[in-house]
Amino acid sequence: MRSRLQKRSKKAGLLPGSLIHIGETYTDKSRINLIHYNADDFGAKEVSSLADLPAGKDPQEIIWLNIDGLQDTKLLEEIGNHFALHPLVLEDVLNTDQRPKMEDYGDYLYIVLRNFNSQGSGDLISEQVSIILGKNFVLSFREKESSLFATIEERLRSSKGRIRKSGADYLAHAIIDNIVDNYFSVLENLEEKMEALEDALVNRIPPSTIKEIHNLKRELIVLRKSLWPLREAISSLERSDSSLISEDNSIYFKDIFDHVIAIIDSVETFRDMLSGLLDIYLSSVSNRLNEVMKVLAIIATIFMPLTFLAGLYGMNFKFMPELSWRWGYFGVLGIMLVIALFMIYYFKKKKWF
Amino acid sequence: MRSRLQKRSKKAGLLPGSLIHIGETYTDKSRINLIHYNADDFGAKEVSSLADLPAGKDPQEIIWLNIDGLQDTKLLEEIGNHFALHPLVLEDVLNTDQRPKMEDYGDYLYIVLRNFNSQGSGDLISEQVSIILGKNFVLSFREKESSLFATIEERLRSSKGRIRKSGADYLAHAIIDNIVDNYFSVLENLEEKMEALEDALVNRIPPSTIKEIHNLKRELIVLRKSLWPLREAISSLERSDSSLISEDNSIYFKDIFDHVIAIIDSVETFRDMLSGLLDIYLSSVSNRLNEVMKVLAIIATIFMPLTFLAGLYGMNFKFMPELSWRWGYFGVLGIMLVIALFMIYYFKKKKWF
């Protein structure tokens, strides 16, 4: 997170709309992937410049241009000119700490999302995905290459389902749906960590627990920061009266909205349960202290009177009648035993052990 | 909960609308129960395929089709085709971690609910119940067979009350009312557990208390997660201007809405009281520690000076005049007694015991 804010603050004082890439650079070169299809045809190729775009004589043909890697601001400007995008849209595409949002620019919709990953036991990784939905085209921008869009390309290629027949808005929906479904696996991962933590708390309370709880809390905070604006963005997509989204397809955005709500519900539930775990942890620490103190108190309470008695008869007074009694020693031993037994009985009654 | 999220995430990348059963499979085979009735007639039978549906010449006849077990996706598709349901509705029926909701598809309303059970001292069990209310039919889908609908069938059979005369919307209302009333027994069960816990806290504070409080809290969180969307769903049912719900019957949905509000109130109250129990528990632990430390401090404070005195006269100096005094020993014993009594008096005054 640090790097983001730092880079952002470096922009202070610049003109709004100046194209500067804010965020990590993951790739050497931006890669452009061009897919064009209609109900009958399908073509996909990697292109190196916008000159390779189809002439666009077929009004039914839908073009999907995916750009991986955002460091090539020249290319972005070119795309902006070609599709007549507002400079602020390009600025937002390059600025990779956007909150998820949906903006209606009339001729096209601009949607920003955050795609989360939590590979293996690792930490939460996220990247910004920008989607521009126009009349017959979809532009998507990612920070780096990933397999995120492979299934969609495959579906387009094999013409599974209604996707080839359903227009650019359905394609945009498929992309967003894909990203939102990724949240479920992130939640699963979090849930597993929480359950492991809860199991651990039952047996032992290692001092690192609090750090782990803190880390989980942190991941939830990061997720949450992205989810609430996402909800808003999807909701405004669904309710948008833009002609770019057909009425038929708007129900699919409603479906994504339901998913986002369910994810938010789970995150809120996890937060509640995490605070419960913290309570368990803190009270375990207290119980542990209690247990330690009890052992100390029992030992001290039993041995202090005995040691005192032993000390008493270790005094060197000339005249101490008990010292010369025949059974004095064993008498004292007996008294000590009685005291010890009484103490133990007393603690048992008080349920100290 | 784990299984749900896991199965859900497996769907990532699939087409929306693909029929895949997400959730536990409880039965070998889906069972279809067909009830058809009007003011005069009533028939109920178990059918094996939709071919057994009545021809539907009687426009007054109401058909209630109940399906138990959701693994038979073929059957679901068949039903979907027969009643002209949207693919997303079927997807939601099969996906058993839906939030409660109500959706108006024009020709029919789709309602998802969660039915809770807490048998005996056991944990909270829940299943998803989907209801589709059409012009003259009600479809209900459950994850497994249960006695949940037995009373309604019985009422229909014996024509008790207005149920046979009141249309499909009243039947839907009766089903929902049944499910919502189940929440009350779940609340009762929770209340009993909380009272048992509170009684236990008065006498003893076993270290397991915190776990029990955590479990109760968890159950409340699960309930709550289901209740708020339920409230919304019932509210939109009540306010719906769908022609499927007659004005006369909408007051009955208002009644269910009141019940849901009352249940939510109770759950919120329970949460407050549970946090109160946690406070009691934590302060009991503190008090207990205080008590232990006091015993330790009293014992140590009384015996340390005495032991020191005994040690003092156990020194082997050649010249220690007291040692040869006639009443030295008894004098020291007397001084020790005075010290001990003073200490006890001091602690009494400080109200340490």
Next chain:
Amino acid sequence: MRSRLQKRSKKAGLLPGSLIHIGETYTDKSRINLIHYNADDFGAKEVSSLADLPAGKDPQEIIWLNIDGLQDTKLLEEIGNHFALHPLVLEDVLNTDQRPKMEDYGDYLYIVLRNFNSQGSGDLISEQVSIILGKNFVLSFREKESSLFATIEERLRSSKGRIRKSGADYLAHAIIDNIVDNYFSVLENLEEKMEALEDALVNRIPPSTIKEIHNLKRELIVLRKSLWPLREAISSLERSDSSLISEDNSIYFKDIFDHVIAIIDSVETFRDMLSGLLDIYLSSVSNRLNEVMKVLAIIATIFMPLTFLAGLYGMNFKFMPELSWRWGYFGVLGIMLVIALFMIYYFKKKKWF
């Protein structure tokens, strides 16, 4: 509270609108009190059946029928038929765990309230009061007889104020005002308990404090659970465009609304102050532990070195030159005194006592 939920859950599966009394039965028999008045006349009698109702030829005459005790469901049905009440209204009258609410049934308004009492140092007692306001009549239902309505009857009898001239809505207002004013005395009682608790905390911290705080918190929760819906109910009464409430009198309902808001304010303030008391209590417990530990630490720190020194010269080595020194013993005593004084000085400087 337990009894309520239990009885309620027994209703699960029954038809909505079935008349079953849910709640405690306080009286042997329902008592019906009939008051009828206009600007000039006044009559009050106990009747045994609805046959005794006046024929109602005088259109100006207002009838107030008060029923104490709800176990006589037959009577309720009779009243329902006579005044043409909806079955759900009767069901709500009988179901004594309603949330406060106001419902407009066109020909009459149905209002449910909760009347609180806290007699002496006792616990909070509450009963449900249902009010039905019609064109020329007011029906009121209570769970048991009480003196709640005596002052209103007295006012009607002696024709104090505008009450005899102001219609059924003003009578309903007077009844509600009476109930809401009762909340103030309940608040007073709570305030006295809180102040007693706060005074107690200044001097002593008995372990029962936490229980008392918990009990107060509980009473506040119960009050609160009733107040928020009450606020809503009164607000909808005030804003109601029902012709049953004249414009002139609606300002009086506004007045009650202001009272309810003030009561809610106080309850919220009490909650804040109670959490402050809990903080004081918990920090007192901590301080107390600190104090105990300090005494222990001071005693131990002073006597441990002294006891060690005494033990040192109690050793039986053959060759210990100090033992045979003339002033060895007194020298050691002096050293011990110096050590003790230094320790005391050290603790004084550290402000340990």
Next chain:
Amino acid sequence: MRSRLQKRSKKAGLLPGSLIHIGETYTDKSRINLIHYNADDFGAKEVSSLADLPAGKDPQEIIWLNIDGLQDTKLLEEIGNHFALHPLVLEDVLNTDQRPKMEDYGDYLYIVLRNFNSQGSGDLISEQVSIILGKNFVLSFREKESSLFATIEERLRSSKGRIRKSGADYLAHAIIDNIVDNYFSVLENLEEKMEALEDALVNRIPPSTIKEIHNLKRELIVLRKSLWPLREAISSLERSDSSLISEDNSIYFKDIFDHVIAIIDSVETFRDMLSGLLDIYLSSVSNRLNEVMKVLAIIATIFMPLTFLAGLYGMNFKFMPELSWRWGYFGVLGIMLVIALFMIYYFKKKKWF
């Protein structure tokens, strides 16, 4: 606060609109101050009855009637009749625990405010100020005499600013502005107390700290209880479409509204900071306990092994070879020194001191 609720509850059962003074009585007799002015003239005198009111032939003349002391209910009734006030308004004037509010009665606006004072180091004192703004008159009611209105009278007398030319609404604005500005000095006082507390916490943690924090919290709660409704009242004054407030002057009420918002902001900030102080206090108590326990543990850990060694060689066994060694005693002393030094080194390494 106690007195208020108690007196209020005594009103239970009375007719709404009955004039009874609820609150403390501060003065022997109500004092009436009459000020009348227009752009050219100004007159001020103390009157004893309403008969002294000017005949009111000059339609430009504005009358300001200020009443100090509310026990004279007769006088109030007289004023009510003269200015045609609603009985509920008079009741609210007399009932001195009103929440701040603004009510539009068509011919006049009724505004209730709470004026706070915190003289010296003393507690928060508050009084209710009622303002009635009519066409050409302003009535103000205070619980007791104070210098609150002196500056306004002075301004009117000397015709400073636009006040003499600007109508009754501007006068009402000046009065309210005066009261709201008083909140700033109360906040200042609170801020000073908080800073003193924070400074104190840096050095010492006297056990009274928690009480002081509690008291400050309490004062904030009292302030807050008054501020939120005040905000509402001023806001409805500002947005009021009453003809009594000219459009020109409404901007001045907007100004007061901004002040109230700023005050609320500060109070909320203070609450946050106070909870921070509580955290500091509680963690200081914990740290202090830690420190005490460390001293105890260090002393005990050093001297227990030494005392054991001394005890060992104090045993009276016949055959203990070490006792007769020539350097036995000094050897043991050396071993003791080594143990002590090692312990000190160990604690240093563990950073215990």
Next chain:
Amino acid sequence: MRSRLQKRSKKAGLLPGSLIHIGETYTDKSRINLIHYNADDFGAKEVSSLADLPAGKDPQEIIWLNIDGLQDTKLLEEIGNHFALHPLVLEDVLNTDQRPKMEDYGDYLYIVLRNFNSQGSGDLISEQVSIILGKNFVLSFREKESSLFATIEERLRSSKGRIRKSGADYLAHAIIDNIVDNYFSVLENLEEKMEALEDALVNRIPPSTIKEIHNLKRELIVLRKSLWPLREAISSLERSDSSLISEDNSIYFKDIFDHVIAIIDSVETFRDMLSGLLDIYLSSVSNRLNEVMKVLAIIATIFMPLTFLAGLYGMNFKFMPELSWRWGYFGVLGIMLVIALFMIYYFKKKKWF
């Protein structure tokens, strides 16, 4: 903060609209900077009075007047008269503890902002910046000179971007954008402090940690107090239907709004993470106490029985058979060793170390 409230309360009782500078005075003399430009020309000079303002014959020319230092109330009045500003606007300009806000006065918009700085490791410093946007002019008021506007002046001079061609509203936007971007560097600074704190918590828990957490919390509170009204102000700027803001440029204010939302998100996230740090700190303190107590308990539990045994055989009874046994001494030593080893084994098993 103290100085602000104090100065503000001194204003109590004065007329609204009286020009008094509330806040620190940083400069000897107010400095006036005049910039005037159109698409072709640009001029900048420091002027000493308003007489130096250009005659304004060119309707396209935009004037930007920046005033640094607010103590010269005469000058302010002069400016107010020249640009026909409302007295309350001037009062707000001088009163430097305004909440951020935007007010539409028809002929001009009045915007107040707070500019934050956190130089080096230092504390948060803030100053109020007032902006008045009129038809062809922008007035800006700062408490003291700073480099804040240098980049904008430079941009105007060198005619970078669209700024010279875009009207006064674009200039106002550039100023506000500059200030909002400053928040990012403040956030960065806070983030660094938090990370340093978190790193520190992993290794050591110095008692000053709680103070640092408190200070960070305080800075967040101060930031937050400014951010929420800022959000409101920018939002009303963006949605304003004032003709002063062209439709083209309103999208730039939307952009600033997005930045503010992102800043608020970060601040809220920081608050959550800070409370997590507090949890870590407090639990570290508890763990530390536990550790100390364990060491104490282990030492005491091992040595108390041993010391008792040693004391036992130090008793001076005449008849103690063990004392004369040949191997008595070594037997006791052996028993002591066994006890010590058993204790150590017991603690190991209990995982105490």
